[in-house]
Amino acid sequence: EVQLVESGGGLVQPGRSLRLSCTTSGFTFGDYGLNWVRQAPGRGLEWVGFIRSKANGGTIEYAASVKGRFTISTDDSKSIAYLQMNSLRTEDTALYYCSRWTGGSSFSQYWGQGTLVTVSS
Amino acid sequence: DIQMTQSPSTLSASVGDRVTITCRASQSISTWLAWYQQKPGKAPKLLIHKASSLESGVPSRFSGSGSGTEFTLTISSLQPDDFATYHCQQYNTYPTFGQGTKVEIK
Numbered sequence: 001e002v003q004l005v006e007s008g009g010g011l012v013q014p015g016r017s018l019r020l021s022c023t024t025s026g027f028t029f030g031d032y033g034l035n036w037v038r039q040a041p042g043r044g045l046e047w048v049g050f051i052r053s054k055a056n057g058g059t060i061e062y063a064a065s066v067k068g069r070f071t072i073s074t075d076d077s078k079s080i081a082y083l084q085m086n087s088l089r090t091e092d093t094a095l096y097y098c099s100r101w102t103g104g105s106s107f108s109q110y111w112g113q114g115t116l117v118t119v120s121s
Numbered sequence: 122d123i124q125m126t127q128s129p130s131t132l133s134a135s136v137g138d139r140v141t142i143t144c145r146a147s148q149s150i151s152t153w154l155a156w157y158q159q160k161p162g163k164a165p166k167l168l169i170h171k172a173s174s175l176e177s178g179v180p181s182r183f184s185g186s187g188s189g190t191e192f193t194l195t196i197s198s199l200q201p202d203d204f205a206t207y208h209c210q211q212y213n214t215y216p217t218f219g220q221g222t223k224v225e226i227k
Contacts, residue, residue: 035216037216044208044218044219044220044221045157045165045208045210045218045221046218047210047215047216047217047218050216061215063215064122097164097165099164102170105153105170105171105212106212106215106216107155107167107170107210107212107216108155108157108165108167108210109167109170109176111164111165111166112164113163113164114164
């Protein structure tokens with residue numbers, strides 16, 4: 001069974017950093033791309049970034065709103081993806097999901113339950 | 122970025138109604154479009170990808186159509202479990218989502 005479990009959310013002051021984890025199981029980690037998607041309270045979904053599968057180069061892309069502040073990385077030995085978030089802003093407050101691609105396309109077939117990040121002084 | 126515009130933002134309907142939600146892209150995305158259902162406090166659930174391919178296990182009352190810039194999600198006969206928010210997402214380029222359509226009880 002494919003599972004994705006996010007962790008690491010919490011309350012953080014503006015300008016500070018936080019690292020989210022996405023622990024996966026039930027599939028070969030490097031064979032699939034992963035998205036990070038966020039949802040601000042009462043708002044729609046916003047793509048944050050993704051990492052492509054190893055077969056597609058393992059390259060990483062970011063949304064303009066987070067580029068230069070957020071970094072995606074992986075620990076392949078543990079099947080974990082990370083989202084390092086620096087210079088956090090109040091507008092980064094959201095529920096953060098990780099999700100898995102299917103094939104080479106960046107739609108999300110499987111989702112975690114999300115982890116809440118609140119940026120506030 | 123490709124902008125995705127859903128309409129309506131809210132839809133009031135009754136059990137048994139035929140419901141149609143529209144998603145328009147700011148430029149052509151061929152058929153690189155997915156639809157998700159989201160219930161309060163839950164993660165989105167994939168319903169349809171490649172504009173019209175029904176995800177395994179999704180009831181056949183859900184269908185998708187369209188190509189280029191205009192797409193529709195249709196629920197042929199609304200069931201109590203279908204009251205939720207629906208999101209479209211293009212994946213022709215870096216993913217972008219519509220703002221969501223809430224289907225509520227009339």
